Amino acid sequence: MADLTTLDASSTPRRIAAGELGATELCRAFLDRTAALDPSIGAFLRVDAEGALASARSIDARVARGDSLDGLPLAGVVVAVKDNLSTRGLRTTCASRMLAEYVPPYDAHAVERLRAAGAVILGKTNLDEFAMGSSTENSAFFPTRNPWDRARTPGGSSGGSAAAVAARFSQVALGSDTGGSVRQPAALSGVVGLKPTYGRVSRWGLVAFASSLDVVSPMGATVEDVALLYAAIAGADARDATCALRPVERADLSLGPEVLRGLRVGVPREYFGDGLDADVASRVRSALDAIERAGAQLVELSMPHTRASLATYYVLAPAEASSNLARFDGVRYGLRVEADDLRGMYGATRDQGFGAEVKLRILLGTFSLSAGYAEAFYGKAQRVRTLIARDFAEAFAKVDVLATPTSPTVAFPLGERSGDPLSMYLADVCTLPPSLAGVPAVSVPAGLGASGLPVGLQLVGPLFSEARLLAVAHGVESLLGRVGAPSWS
Amino acid sequence: MAVDVSPERVRSTAELARLALRDDEVAPLAAQLRAVLAHVAELDAWDTEAVPPTAQVLDLAMTLRDDLPARGIDRATALSQAARTEQAAFVVPRFVAE
DSSP, X not given: OOOGGGOOSTTHHHHHHTTSSOHHHHHHHHHHHHHHHGGGTOOEEEEOHHHHHHHHHHHHHHHHHTOOOTTOTTTTOEEEEETTBOBTTBOOXXXXXXXXXXXXXXXXXXXXXXXXXXXXXXXXXXXXXXXXOSSSTTOSSOOOOBTTBTTBOOOSSSHHHHHHHHTTSSSEEEEEESSSTTHHHHHHHTOEEEEOOTTSSOOTTBOOSOTTTOEEEEEESSHHHHHHHHHHHOSOOTTOTTSOOSOOOOOOXXXXXXXXXXXXXXXXXXXXXXXXXXXXXXXXXXXXXXXXXXXXXXXXXXXGGGGGHHHHHHHHHHHHHHHHGGGOSSSSSSOOOOOSSHHHHHHHHHHHHSOHHHHHHHHHHHHHTSTTTHIIIIIHHHHHHHHHHHHHHHHTTTOSEEEXXXXXXXXXXXXXXXXXXXXXXXXXXXXXXXXXHTOOEEEEEEEEOTTSOEEEEEEEOSTTOHHHHHHHHHHHHHHHOOOOOOSOO | OOOOOXXXXXXXXXXXXXOOOOHHHHHHHHXXXXXXXXXXXXXXXXXXXXXXXXXXXXXXXXXXXXXXXXXXXXXXXXXXXXXXXXTTEEOOOOOSOO
C-alpha cells in the first residue's frame, strides 16, 4: 500500500466515506511516522494517540453504520494544533514553564470547529514561548528543527505546526499569526500558511498574546488543504466581540492559473530593498515573471510606511502582551512559586515561569505604557499604524493583490540569532505590515533557492478577500509547482 | 524620543510588571531594551500630527450578544488548575497586616 502519510487532506473525507480508506488506518500511519521520526525534528510537544484514535474510530463507526459523512468536511483529516490553542483535557502549555501543567477545561473555538467537522487531532505542536519569536527556539522545552535542514530553524512562532506539515506528521495544522507567525514558518518550511483577516476566526480559547493582532491561522501542504481548514474555522462567534459577523465566502479553486489572467498584482518596492537575500530575491522575481507570463499585470508601487512597521509592531504587540500576560500570577492556574507575601509570590512566580524573550517583551510593553512614555511610544505607534493601514487601502485602490517575499531570508541556522532580539525581529519584516493593517495574507512556496531551501511568496489581499486570495494562491501554486517534501527521512 | 535605560529603570519597570528579576538578568535586559528602544525611536521621523490612532483595524461597532442565561464552568472546574485552594476559594499569601 502507498504511504498514507502522503495523502492530501482535501481528498481524505471522500475516500473515507467511499470506504477506500479507514480513518483509524490513516491515523495510525501518522502516529507511527511521528513516533519514528519526530524525535529528530521536535515538532510536537505532545502527541495524543488515545484521543486521536478515539476520534478516528468514531468516524469509522459512522461509515460502518452506513451513516453519511456529509456535514463533516474534515472527516478523518489528521490535524496538528499549536500549543497555544486550548484543548479540553489536553495540556496546553504555550511552550512555557508557566503553563507546563495547565489542562484547559474547554476547547478553543477553532478546536471545537475541528472536532465538529470530524477532524482527528494528533497532538499539540511546539512554538516560541507564548508565540513570541520567529524560530521556535524560545520554547521552554526544546527547539524544533527544520525538516529541510535539521541544523536550521523552521521559523516561528508556529514552527512546530510548519515542521509537522513539512515532515508529514500531520496533513494540516493550526497555528496563530500575530506578526507573521504562520506565514514566516510556512515559507521557511516549504508549506502554505494563511493569515486570515483580523476577526475572521474567533480568538476564543487562543491564549492571548497581542489581542488586536492575533489571528488563528491554517497551514497545509497545498492551498486546497489550507482552504479546507480555513472554511472549517472561519466565521462568527459570539464569545469573541472582535469576531466579524459577515458570512464566510467559499474559495473557488477551479480556475487554476487562469485566475491570474488580467489580475493586477502590486509589487511594492519597499519589500525588495536592503536586507533581502539574493537567493530569495531571485526566486521571488522568477515567480513574479511566471505570474506575469500567465496574464497578470505587474504594477510596481510604493508603500512608504512599510519601514515603520517593525518599530510600530514592537511597541504595540509588547504593550498588549504586557497587559495580557498579567493574568499569570500564580493564583488561578499555572506555576506558583511560594513566597512570604503576595507581591513576593507574584514576582517569583513570573520570574521563574517566563523565559528571557517573554520577560523582555513584558518589560518593553510595560515601559511603553508607563506614565510619561505612553503617548510618545504607544500613542505614536498607534498613529503610525493608521498610516501603514492607509498604505494598504491606497494600494488596493490600484491593484487586486500584492506580492512580496514572505521572509527576507531562507531558514537560518539554529542559534544564529539567539541573544540578538532585533536581528530575530527582522525575520518578520515582510509579514508585519499586513498584520498591522489587519488584511489577509498567504505564503505559498516559490520553489527552492540555490541553497536547496524553500522560499515563500507572500500574497496579500484587501480585508475579507480570503476567497479570492486563496484562488489566486492556488493559481500561483499551479503555475510554480509544489516544492515537494524534504528528503531527510 | 531618547530614553535612558539604566539598570535602575529596568528594575523599576520590572516592579511595575511584577517581575522579580535576578541580579544577573538586569544588565542583559537593559542592553536589549536599549537596542529595541533605539530602533523604536525611528517612529519620531513620521509626522502623525493629524493622524488618528488605530486601536483595532476593523472599525467595528461594539457587538453585544443576546443576553441569555447560560451555564459557565462549575466551581470545582474553575478551582481545578490552581496551586492552592481551600473550600471554595483560591488561596493567596496574606497581604494585609494583622
